[in-house]
Amino acid sequence: MKKRNVDLVVLSDVHLGTYGCHATELLHYLASVKPKTLILNGDIIDIWQFRKSYFPKSHLKVVKKLLDFAAKGTKVYYITGNHDEMLRKFSDTEMGNVCIVDKVVLELDGKKAWFFHGDVFDSSVHHAKWIAKLGGLGYDYLILLNRFINFILAKMGKEPYSLSKKIKSGVKKAVKFISDFETTAAEIAIENNYDYVICGHIHEPKVSNIENKKGSVLYLNSGDWIENLTALEYNKKKWNLYRYDAQTEKETVKDKEYIEMDAQLEQQLVATLFFNKKIV
Numbered sequence: 001m002k003k004r005n006v007d008l009v010v011l012s013d014v015h016l017g018t019y020g021c022h023a024t025e026l027l028h029y030l031a032s033v034k035p036k037t038l039i040l041n042g043d044i045i046d047i048w049q050f051r052k053s054y055f056p057k058s059h060l061k062v063v064k065k066l067l068d069f070a071a072k073g074t075k076v077y078y079i080t081g082n083h084d085e086m087l088r089k090f091s092d093t094e095m096g097n098v099c100i101v102d103k104v105v106l107e108l109d110g111k112k113a114w115f116f117h118g119d120v121f122d123s124s125v126h127h128a129k130w131i132a133k134l135g136g137l138g139y140d141y142l143i144l145l146n147r148f149i150n151f152i153l154a155k156m157g158k159e160p161y162s163l164s165k166k167i168k169s170g171v172k173k174a175v176k177f178i179s180d181f182e183t184t185a186a187e188i189a190i191e192n193n194y195d196y197v198i199c200g201h202i203h204e205p206k207v208s209n210i211e212n213k214k215g216s217v218l219y220l221n222s223g224d225w226i227e228n229l230t231a232l233e234y235n236k237k238k239w240n241l242y243r244y245d246a247q248t249e250k251e252t253v254k255d256k257e258y259i260e261m262d263a264q265l266e267q268q269l270v271a272t273l274f275f276n277k278k279i280v
Helices: 023-030 057-071 085-090 123-127 129-155 163-170 172-191 263-275
Strands: 004-011 033-041 075-079 093-095 098-101 103-108 111-116 196-199 206-212 215-221 230-235 238-243
Touching: 004 103, 023 057, 033 057, 033 111, 033 196, 057 075, 075 103, 075 111, 098 103, 172 196, 172 206, 172 215, 206 238, 215 238
Parallel strands: 004 033, 033 075, 075 098, 111 196, 196 215
Antiparallel strands: 004 230, 093 098, 103 111, 206 215, 230 238
């Protein structure tokens, strides 16, 4: 498969370890790009909902591929989110080309870009975490139900339907939360003289110029790999919102595309991510 050279790729809300994660599709995408810098903007591994009984091979292959990028020279920033907040105890830790951080500011062709997950704006995450976790579990099963419904619709020759998007668009509080989230992120970015603010968390992919009395900023959200299957790409001074399209995907991802970790390294990886044990 021919790879596209890209200056920067941003992924968020992959939620590895959940039923809703489209790991296979993400593998196709990762096999098609060769980024100089990779930003993993939170909720890559869903530690909140981690089950020992459910972590498919395709999900592990995504982890291996991300490590493969780092091994081949890509600078990887793993920004912690709320679903992988357990990794925050390792914040500012560097392992080769991999750096675990809570946020990062990079200069892109003379402009400042502020990357962070976005859960800091979500009061339910901080003040009613058990409700947030319960909602996350419910969302995962909703996506599983939605896949079954879309399987039936496809057999009937009808277009797929998104239950969660219908719910979000029909609930005024959800619509207001997304709008407030974007406005708040933009206002803080403008206050700090950032040119770009890049978030995840709300599963709403978007590229939009937001203005207020103090200035303007380009707001970007990388979306997710549960429903939207989106990523952000920065190359040759331009941003692009990538959307995975299964209809145009012709190549098959093969095992040889991914780094084969020896047994000891794989055990260390699992221990670090899921059982909070440091790599020694």
